[in-house]
Amino acid sequence: MKLSSVLLILLTLTLSFSAHSKGVYQQPEDFISQAFNAPTPKSKVFWIDDEAQQVIEKILAHKFKKMRLRYWQQEAETVWILEEIGKESLITVGIHIKDQQIAQTKVLIYRESRGDEVRHDFFTDQFRSAKLRDDLQLDQHIDGITGATLSVRALTKLSRIALWLDNHVTKG
Amino acid sequence: MIHKHHHHRKQSLRTQITKQLRPWHRSLGIISALFILLIALSGMLINHSNHLSIDSAHVEQKWLLDYYGITPPAQIDIYQTSPLKLASSDNLIWVDNRLAVEADSSIKGILSLGRMLIAVDSNNLYMLSKEGELLEKQDASTGLPRGIERIGFDEQVWLNTASGSYMADADLIEWNNVQTFAPIDWSEPLTANSVVNERASIALQARSSHLTWERVLLDIHSGRFFGSLGPWFMDLVALALIIMSLSGIYIWQQQKPKKRKRKVRGPRFEDQEEH
Numbered sequence: 001m002k003l004s005s006v007l008l009i010l011l012t013l014t015l016s017f018s019a020h021s022k023g024v025y026q027q028p029e030d031f032i033s034q035a036f037n038a039p040t041p042k043s044k045v046f047w048i049d050d051e052a053q054q055v056i057e058k059i060l061a062h063k064f065k066k067m068r069l070r071y072w073q074q075e076a077e078t079v080w081i082l083e084e085i086g087k088e089s090l091i092t093v094g095i096h097i098k099d100q101q102i103a104q105t106k107v108l109i110y111r112e113s114r115g116d117e118v119r120h121d122f123f124t125d126q127f128r129s130a131k132l133r134d135d136l137q138l139d140q141h142i143d144g145i146t147g148a149t150l151s152v153r154a155l156t157k158l159s160r161i162a163l164w165l166d167n168h169v170t171k172g
Numbered sequence: 173m174i175h176k177h178h179h180h181r182k183q184s185l186r187t188q189i190t191k192q193l194r195p196w197h198r199s200l201g202i203i204s205a206l207f208i209l210l211i212a213l214s215g216m217l218i219n220h221s222n223h224l225s226i227d228s229a230h231v232e233q234k235w236l237l238d239y240y241g242i243t244p245p246a247q248i249d250i251y252q253t254s255p256l257k258l259a260s261s262d263n264l265i266w267v268d269n270r271l272a273v274e275a276d277s278s279i280k281g282i283l284s285l286g287r288m289l290i291a292v293d294s295n296n297l298y299m300l301s302k303e304g305e306l307l308e309k310q311d312a313s314t315g316l317p318r319g320i321e322r323i324g325f326d327e328q329v330w331l332n333t334a335s336g337s338y339m340a341d342a343d344l345i346e347w348n349n350v351q352t353f354a355p356i357d358w359s360e361p362l363t364a365n366s367v368v369n370e371r372a373s374i375a376l377q378a379r380s381s382h383l384t385w386e387r388v389l390l391d392i393h394s395g396r397f398f399g400s401l402g403p404w405f406m407d408l409v410a411l412a413l414i415i416m417s418l419s420g421i422y423i424w425q426q427q428k429p430k431k432r433k434r435k436v437r438g439p440r441f442e443d444q445e446e447h
Binding site: 027028029032040042043045065066067068070072081083088089111 | 301305306307308309311313314343
């Protein structure tokens with residue numbers, strides 16, 4: 001009896017710890033309105049064409065199944081809410097792009113049990129002013145974080161995808 | 173002569189210590205052997221948990237789930253059993269017994285529509301492929317109404333919310349607040365009595381999704397698996413291992429100098445001493 005009650009307490013602690021690390025740092029809606037400094041405008045729809053599919057899969061290095069993406073635009077600024085798996089769970093990232101360079105990359109919802117250091121400004125500030133090179137890489141080096149390698153990789157990939165998409169929709 | 177005598181006494185003291193140490197070393201070894209094996213084996217498995225897919229293997233043994241105090245989900249709903257099994261347990265969406273989506277709150281309904289599945293919780297809409305892949309998630313930022321209570325279909329997809337009914341366009345992009353005239357076919361779970369087995373299997377899977385074998389191995393390794401005193405007990409085993417390492421080195425060293433001396437003094441002397 002005592003053993004099981006102790007285990008129950010331990011489990012509760014573990015669960016509450018994991019619940020703690022599953023953080024919602026900002027609602028996507030708030031990120032969008034903050035980026036534009038205005039109420040969230042109506043979302044636009046980007047239908048994934050063959051070219052976009054190829055580029056996204058090349059950047060992600062795995063299959064991409066979505067048929068369309070939502071984004072928000074105001075003149076030369078776009079906001080993208082994208083998701084990618086770090087190790088096991090999805091990381092929801094908001095990316096604000098202004099004049100084809102990143103104004104802000106922010107972790108909005110983090111669901112992994114480890115590696116959430118990527119949510120801090122000291123890390124995401126590295127993406128500021130980053131542009132996309134022709135080889136689909138960022139023109140700035142992003143320093144990794146020990147123990148959060150996969151999350152860092154996910155954020156970098158999503159930033160590259162957002163820059164490409166922004167380029168695609170603002171040009172077209 | 174004096175020097176020799178002194179040397180002999182020193183030798184006997186060492187032998188005495190070694191004599192005292194040996195039984196301790198032996199009994200500590202025997203007592204802790206089982207736990208050392210447990211620590212070593214679990215440690216090796218944890219080291220390669222990703223490679224061996226232990227980190228993604230879920231525990232399905234009921235007694236172990238009971239032991240961890242993992243309770244069944246509060247609400248289980250089966251929406252369809254064939255051709256695809258569609259179910260929800262609290263905030264989890266199950267497509268053909270595979271966990272498809274972990275929603276933000278409990279699922280209010282699942283629709284099967286053409287080549288897609290559409291599920292809702294109170295503030296989000298999830299569009300899935302029939303394979304259970306999430307194609308799109310809609311929320312207030314994409315124009316989805318809040319406070320969703322039901323999802324239904326009548327030529328278009330409908331949502332019943334706290335603030336009235338909403339109808340989608342054909343692409344499910346925009347939602348318009350519209351008065352309903354005809355009765356809408358709302359998504360309802362199948363009655364519990366008709367899907368007893370399905371409910372039981374979802375209940376087990378939902379429970380098992382909370383516990384991986386890696387977690388169990390980590391708890392065995394640290395001793396936490398054996399209750400609150402477990403980690404302290406494992407500390408004792410570790411202490412025994414430290415003591416045995418030291419006593420082992422001491423005992424070994426006692427034998428090592430003898431061998432060296434034998435080599436220096438030559439084989440004849442060694443033979444004499446031994447007999």
